[in-house]
Amino acid sequence: MTMRNTKLLATPALILALTACNMAPKYVRPELPVPETTAAAGLAGPGEGAAGTVMTVSAETAWHDFFVDPRLTRVLQMALDNNRDLRIALANVEQARAQYRVQRADLLPTVGVTGSAAYQDQPFAGSTGGAVSGRTDTYSASAGVSAWEIDLFGRIRNLSSAAQQEFFASVENRNAAQTALIAEVATAWLTMAADQERLRIAHDLEQAFGQTLELTRARFAKGIASELEVRQAQTSYDQARADIAASTTRVAQDRNALDLLAGTALTASDLPSGFPETDVTLDELPAELPSELLLNRPDIVAAEHRLRAANANIGAARAAFFPRISLTAALGSMSLGLSNLFGSGSDYWTVTPSADLTIFDFGRNTGNLRYSRATYDAMVATYEKSVQSGFREVADALARRATMADELEAQVSLRDAARSAYRLSDARFRAGVDGFLVTLDSQRTVYSAEQSLIAARLNRATNMVEIYRAIGGGLN
Template identity: 40%
Template sequence: MTQIMTLTGRSLALSVLALSLAACQSMRGPEPTVQANIPDAYTALPQTATASIAAQGYQDFFADERLKQVIALALGNNRDLRTAALNVEKVQQQYQITRNNQLPTVGASAGFTRQATMSSDYTPYSAYNVGLGVTAFELDLWGRVSSLKDAALDNYFATQSARDATQVALVGQVAEAWTAISFAEQNLKLAEQTLKAQQESYNLNKRRFDVGIDSEVPVRQAQISVETARNDVANYKTQIQQAKNALNLLAGQTIPDNLLPESRVVKITNNSVLNAGLPSELLNNRPDIKSAEYQLRAAGANIGAAKASLFPTISLTGSAGYASTDLSDLFKSGAFIWSVAPSLDLPIFDYGTRRANVKISEIDQQIALSSYEQTIQTAFREVNDVLATRANIDDRIAAQRRLVEATNTTYRLSEARFRAGIDGYLTVLDAQRNSYTAEQGLLALQQANINSQIELYKTLGGGVTAQTPADADSNNTTSTPAQ
């Protein structure tokens, strides 16, 4: 028994030594150099040390309480976000599996055999056994299993960041869809006012034609304007319903009427100044950049696993238990048995398959690097595009307001001259069309101004790094796996 314990102790010592070596060995190469040409400042905004609006949670950024409630509904019920959260849970379990592969698998076994052999003159006899065993435990001398574990962990973080990116996009989409309902209703009111004015003009021209003052041409011109306005009314009614349908889909349920905008949205945020912060902050605030970074790291870990496959694989199988031909003697001291069976696996001729796998993993890393750099460049382009819009939107709105005033004045003067018999109705028709188009353009610019504020918050990665406590509790459906 003493000899058995000594051998068992040596086996355990060998296993501990192997695990210690595994912790020190890694075939993972150095991380590649990222060349994304990150700018020192945004093109349409001077560099400032002021905190970025991305540091605010959506409840602090947005002003309307109804919109905040709609966003909360979407975060709890949106199917895309729910799928993203489930993907995080799935990858978390996959990481747990790869982590468990670093540990020996211990199993219990029991068996009964009834057999006859030549040595027993073919007299049947029974054999009983029971014990514990370790099955094909790989001694991770070259870090293959640990590299796979690192890759799985990086994939987990990448998936978690992808879920955060889905949340950022969802918040922005909900805010824009909610705003779209408001401006569609404003366009509907404008179209209805235009239809009413055109109907009055048509009635006036019809009376003038009936008494023989004018020809039928002004009547038909007025009728064209009436039908055009009536078509716009129907079109904007459709747009309102479609905008509501889009919002319901984003929220994952039907939004109550009391949470919809009651009038034109003139203020979307509590911030008087929209600060983008430093360009370097974008790398930390954008979850899609973080996801691409983790994917790059996972590709590096896969290189380590592929290189480790070039070396021998050493596995250890062992068992200890009791065996006896008599069930009553099974657990007596003389029935104790044990076995240790290390094995070595080293393919000699694989026609370059393993080296090809190393090359593939290195190419995958280069692909991940290119994707990471592209993600960074795309992020800066999106922010700069929004800032370019923000830089000129106030001037455009001011100019459009003056255009509206000018076209409205022209319309009133043209109508007065027509009623006085100085000009024909075609002048009134042109002036009315210009006025209507200018009013529509003003609403479009006002909506673009609101959407640019939402887009800036979204493209900066707003709301992920600083969630409100209630949001953090509701969104933390998964936990970081133990390393």
């Protein structure tokens, strides 16, 4: 290869070394528009939960370590493997990755190879004065680049950076979808467990109300009880029957919801038969969380990536005010015979640089720049709102948790007291000491207390799931 060809090949590398100008503003992360810590102020001491226990579990605990019930973890894994919404989110990531690769490719020249042959037969004057036919065959082969934009002012690099940040945002959107899916599946599973427990209680009380109804009818037949007491006993019994039908429907709907979330039909061994006696999640998380922890939430990370993309787009809009310099170059060989195509003296090269600068665009570039700046301002506000929303979600969940232990303890005590009152009133009724209304009222109080206790246990369990989701969850 000749020296001039070597210099030609080195030209693009020299140009690349000169493309160091970047018109994008220096990115600075906005200050967090929230307090330094999230805590249920006045409800729990530093480092203590509602019950006064030291909380040590990291907020980055992986989901398969946070959820400790084996049936629930199996359902969660099936959802991660089969849920269609999560598959859509993953496909969106691949789309963004491909778009980034397409945009990044503009930074480098596209090298092409061409080959051609031309056959020409035309008459010319012979030595005797007559016309003679002659044929000329021309062959050529070349490799080169066509209209490669030399990114002196960073327009293409900023567009590539923006596409990369959008790709990163799509990854975080997928992570946010996974975190939301885990929380939704866990909540649906716990809801089904609570409805199964309500169904069991309804069956138990139906039996108790049925015994009371039979006893009241027998007393009415002997003239001891009135028809009013029979009708009152009948209403409680029928209410229990109606609750059984409603709870059965809810359990079936809960099963359908879990099947949809899991993306497959679940087996009975994966489903709860009642509310678990032990916790299905780890029960210890920090009572106070630094606000910087919110920066790990996938939705907030995605918002910052979109903010970075908007910042890069400002640089691309600024670069549009400067000339666009492009280069077309080719290196090849040409000869009149195919056998001599790559012979000595047949090589050639061409270099055609060009510059394009818009003089009058009637405000197009200015409008694009203003649009990019306005988009950046909107992304700043979006990012700050995401942080504020995340802070509130965590603070609300912690505030709810701070009083939940006392509420649950009160509901247990209320249920136990209602059971004791029912046993005493039933015994006094059977002994003829008290009237039927006292027993009927005690039965209804027990039923209400059992339902309230289930609701309190469900709230406590789902509160831990909400805290886990609010702080961003674990994705390992």
